[in-house]
Amino acid sequence: xxxxxxxxxxxxxxxxxxxxxxxxxxxxxxxxxxxxxxxxxxxxxxxxxxxxxxxxxxxxxxxxxxxxxxxxxxxxxxxxxxxxxxxxxxxxxxxxxxxxxxxxxxxxxxxxxx
Amino acid sequence: xxxxxxxxxxxxxxxxxxxxxxxxxxxxxxxxxxxxxxxxxxxxxxxxxxxxxxxxxxxxxxxxxxxxxxxxxxxxxxxxxxxxxxxxxxxxxxxxxxxxxxxxxxxxxxxxxx
Numbered sequence: 235x236x237x238x239x240x241x242x243x244x245x246x247x248x249x250x251x252x253x254x255x256x257x258x259x260x261x262x263x264x265x266x267x268x269x270x271x272x273x274x275x276x277x278x279x280x281x282x283x284x285x286x287x288x289x290x291x292x293x294x295x296x297x298x299x300x301x302x303x304x305x306x307x308x309x310x311x312x313x314x315x316x317x318x319x320x321x322x323x324x325x326x327x328x329x330x331x332x333x334x335x336x337x338x339x340x341x342x343x344x345x346x347x348x
Numbered sequence: 349x350x351x352x353x354x355x356x357x358x359x360x361x362x363x364x365x366x367x368x369x370x371x372x373x374x375x376x377x378x379x380x381x382x383x384x385x386x387x388x389x390x391x392x393x394x395x396x397x398x399x400x401x402x403x404x405x406x407x408x409x410x411x412x413x414x415x416x417x418x419x420x421x422x423x424x425x426x427x428x429x430x431x432x433x434x435x436x437x438x439x440x441x442x443x444x445x446x447x448x449x450x451x452x453x454x455x456x457x458x459x460x461x462x
Contacts, residue, residue: 340390
């Protein structure tokens with residue numbers, strides 16, 4: 235079974251600085267999809283960014299970008315120019331090439347210090 | 349506006365009672381999912397359904413039951429067999445292949461045993 239590991243339960247960053255959240259996964263598939271979700275204190279889950287494994291180019295969405303290392307099975311999220319509103323739980327998720335549900339990591343709680 | 353609605357927001361259960369959590373979507377999504385969120389555990393899959401009148405067990409289905417009589421609705425019943433039901437429950441929906449756009453999540457139900 236596929237597994238997703240987020241090794242940093244908690245992280246903090248100074249406002250306006252850059253922070254990187256780690257995610258690794260285990261799979262035997264060559265075609266798969268990876269996601270980062272944000273869960274702010276409201277607990278509403280929000281999709282941050284999505285990456286297709288067959289695409290070499292790293293996905294970016296405004297201040298959010300990923301470093302996708304397929305050989306290392308690593309999918310880290312970089313948040314640039316951190317803002318107070320970025321404080322949240324961040325979940326990494328994986329799904330394979332079929333119609334399978336997402337598998338989530340345990341999450342990283344990010345604090346932003348003013 | 350299209351979306352996914354979970355109710356109630358807070359629910360209290362006495363020992364030995366069954367309770368039902370509601371999840372309704374008007375996105376015309378084929379697939380619907382139930383996850384349980386506990387501190388430090390991430391999101392764990394309880395059940396999912398990809399077509400009306402059919403559903404599949406997830407990783408932690410014991411003590412839970414679901415139905416999918418309508419495309420729009422996927423209620424979750426927490427039975428008295430679930431020994432530790434206190435948790436935050438998230439419902440999600442997607443097109444059949446979640447890899448394309450990921451999930452749309454509801455706002456969650458917090459269940460507490462009293």
